[in-house]
Amino acid sequence: MTTGRDYRGMTAEQRLADRRERLLTAAYTLFAAAGFTATTIERLCASARISNRAFYECFTGREDLMRAVYERCVEETLLAVSKAIGEAPADADSRVRAGISEYITFVTRDSRRARIMHLEVRRAGDILTTHRQRAVQGFTEIIEESLGDAHGGLPGRTHLLALGMVGALQELLIEWVLADERPPLDHLIETAVHIFRRCFGS
Known part of the structure; x- marks a missing residue:
């Protein structure tokens, strides 16, 4: 039986919340520095250290x-x-x-x-x-x-x-x-x- 936890002991919901918060932190800096128009999803994901697929689990765009x-x-x-x-x-x-x-x-x-x-x-x-x-x-x-x-x-x-x-x-x-x-x-x-x-x- 799966426990729904990863190697860090986080639940799926906690992992999602963690990724979302990391994206918010990355966006707060990048949208203000490079600007919204110039900030790509790839750049946001690199800064937040998540995959592009994980991005779309948190936000639609x-x-x-x-x-x-x-x-x-x-x-x-x-x-x-x-x-x-x-x-x-x-x-x-x-x-x-x-x-x-x-x-x-x-x-x-x-x-x-x-x-x-x-x-x-x-x-x-x-x-x-x-x-x-x-x-x-x-x-x-x-x-x-x-x-x-x-x-x-x-x-x-x-x-x-x-x-x-x-x-x-x-x-x-x-x-x-x-x-x-x-x-x-x-x-x-x-x-x-x-x-x-x-x-x-x-």
């Missing part, structure tokens, strides 16, 4: 792998931003400033994360558009929740302004990723806070 990497980056960022907002003073201005500051600081702490979230996911094509829109929605909802009733005088506009705020943050991070001389993070933060205050009149 490069786009599926990029989706998984991107969603992990987004989840980690959402958690960090939510925590920062939760620990900030209760007024809307302080909460949103804390969220903006943490978003920029957390994302840029590892330039691979910044590049994947704001540049390479777009290069992956239309197949990831829905996932990118879902991420934008998540960050937009955080801004709206942070504002609470502070800007109730803008019926119907708060959501659109929050959406515009997320768009501004993304463009600032794209500038940071692509710039030959990256602007200081405090400049990005103060610019984003200024945009927020002008949008919401705080």
